[in-house]
Amino acid sequence: ARTYIVTGSASGIGATTAALLRDRGERVIGIDLHGADVEADLSTPEGRVDAAAAATELAGGTIDAIIACAGISAPIPATISVNYFGVVELLQALLPALKKSDAPRAAVVSSMASLQTNSPEMVEAALAGDETTAREIAQKLADQGPRAGYLVYPSSKRALSRWVRRQSISADWAGNGIPLNAVAPGTVLTPMTADLLSTPEGAKMADDAVPMPLNYHQSPESIAYLLLWLTSVENTHLAGQVIYDDGGADATLRGDDI
Ligand code: NAD
Numbered sequence: 001a002r003t004y005i006v007t008g009s010a011s012g013i014g015a016t017t018a019a020l021l022r023d024r025g026e027r028v029i030g031i032d033l034h035g036a037d038v039e040a041d042l043s044t045p046e047g048r049v050d051a052a053a054a055a056t057e058l059a060g061g062t063i064d065a066i067i068a069c070a071g072i073s074a075p076i077p078a079t080i081s082v083n084y085f086g087v088v089e090l091l092q093a094l095l096p097a098l099k100k101s102d103a104p105r106a107a108v109v110s111s112m113a114s115l116q117t118n119s120p121e122m123v124e125a126a127l128a129g130d131e132t133t134a135r136e137i138a139q140k141l142a143d144q145g146p147r148a149g150y151l152v153y154p155s156s157k158r159a160l161s162r163w164v165r166r167q168s169i170s171a172d173w174a175g176n177g178i179p180l181n182a183v184a185p186g187t188v189l190t191p192m193t194a195d196l197l198s199t200p201e202g203a204k205m206a207d208d209a210v211p212m213p214l215n216y217h218q219s220p221e222s223i224a225y226l227l228l229w230l231t232s233v234e235n236t237h238l239a240g241q242v243i244y245d246d247g248g249a250d251a252t253l254r255g256d257d258i
Contacts (some may be wrong), residue, residue, distance in 0.1 A: 002064035002065060002103075003032065003059045003064050003065075004018075004026055005055050005094060006031070007030075007042065007066075007090065008031075008068075009247050010034060011034035011038050012068065012188070012192055013223050014030070014070065017220075017224040020062070020225070021228065024228075026223045029055050031070070037058060038051050038058065042070050042082055045089065047092060048085070048089045051090060053093075059097060062099075063097040063104070064098075064105070065101075065106065065107075066106045066107075067106075067108070068106075068108040068109065070087075071086075071156075074143050076142055077136075077152075079153055080131075080138050080155065083157060083160060085134075087108050088163050088167075091106060099176050105178060105179050105230065105235060106179070106181075106184065107181050107231050108180075108182050109182070110164070110183065111154075111157040111244060112244060113209075113210075114160070115184075116154040118155040122134050122138060122152070127226050139157075163240070168239045168240030183226050183245050184245065185218065186249040187207075187217050188217070188220055189217050191219055192207065197217070211248075212249050213248045213252060215247055226243065226245050251258030
């Protein structure tokens with residue numbers, strides 16, 4: 001069996017991914033705020049360091065794959081901390097254990113929202129590793145009201161997709177033989193979207209932003225199966241991609257612009 005680290009393992013896409021891996025006989029070490037093998041807060045630098053240390057110890061020093069699903073969508077500074085720094089700093093902290101695997105792999109969950117209007121300043125601050133500035137920008141946007149605050153989530157995911165793009169070909173990742181990719185879902189039926197989709201107005205907002213001509217709203221399984229393949233031994237050359245697994249939303253919105 002391979003040893004997988006899955007963040008956000010207590011709910012939604014992460015929980016579904018962890019369950020499918022376990023069904024296949026793989027070993028899963030889940031990381032989440034509560035209800036996981038490793039309980040940690042990925043919104044803080046200490047939480048990331050502690051989570052990586054505990055997961056590495058539970059794994060016995062070698063990790064075969066990391067699947068980072070933990071994320072939040074609220075218009076608050078914590079969103080850039082969890083969705084960007086909580087992924088990239090955790091992946092970096094787990095890299096020594098990942099390098100020990102015969103077939104190391106990593107995949108993260110970005111979003112279709114990474115293509116939406118965002119704050120370029122916040123994206124740049126995140127990519128520069130400046131969490132303090134990124135959070136300050138997020139707080140300023142949140143203070144301006146819901147419209148500006150909504151930029152925080154797409155900014156966090158744009159930064160994450162770009163980080164994957166850049167790092168996938170670096171000495172740390174490609175240089176160590178580690179395929180690193182992102183999956184960008186459309187609207188997935190999980191606790192994250194349940195409130196929004198519970199009213200016709202909310203559902204219309206979601207569908208205007210993310211039109212899904214193929215099979216409409218998607219199950220967490222539709223993302224989990226792709227994450228499973230990306231982190232499997234079968235994936236030897238797919239790297240640096242942001243795969244829009246989104247019912248055709250990206251093709252609808254970007255069309256030929258690729
Ligand atoms: P979810 O709310 O069901 O699960 C997210 C999990 O992340 C939860 O278990 C939560 O406890 C955990 N988490 C949140 N903050 C954390 C923290 N500080 N430390 C540790 N764990 C933390 O949501 P989901 O829909 O399964 O989302 C999974 C990923 O998919 C997220 O990154 C989300 O942004 C992304 N995504 C979701 C959708 C969607 O429509 N649901 C669409 C695109 C992208």
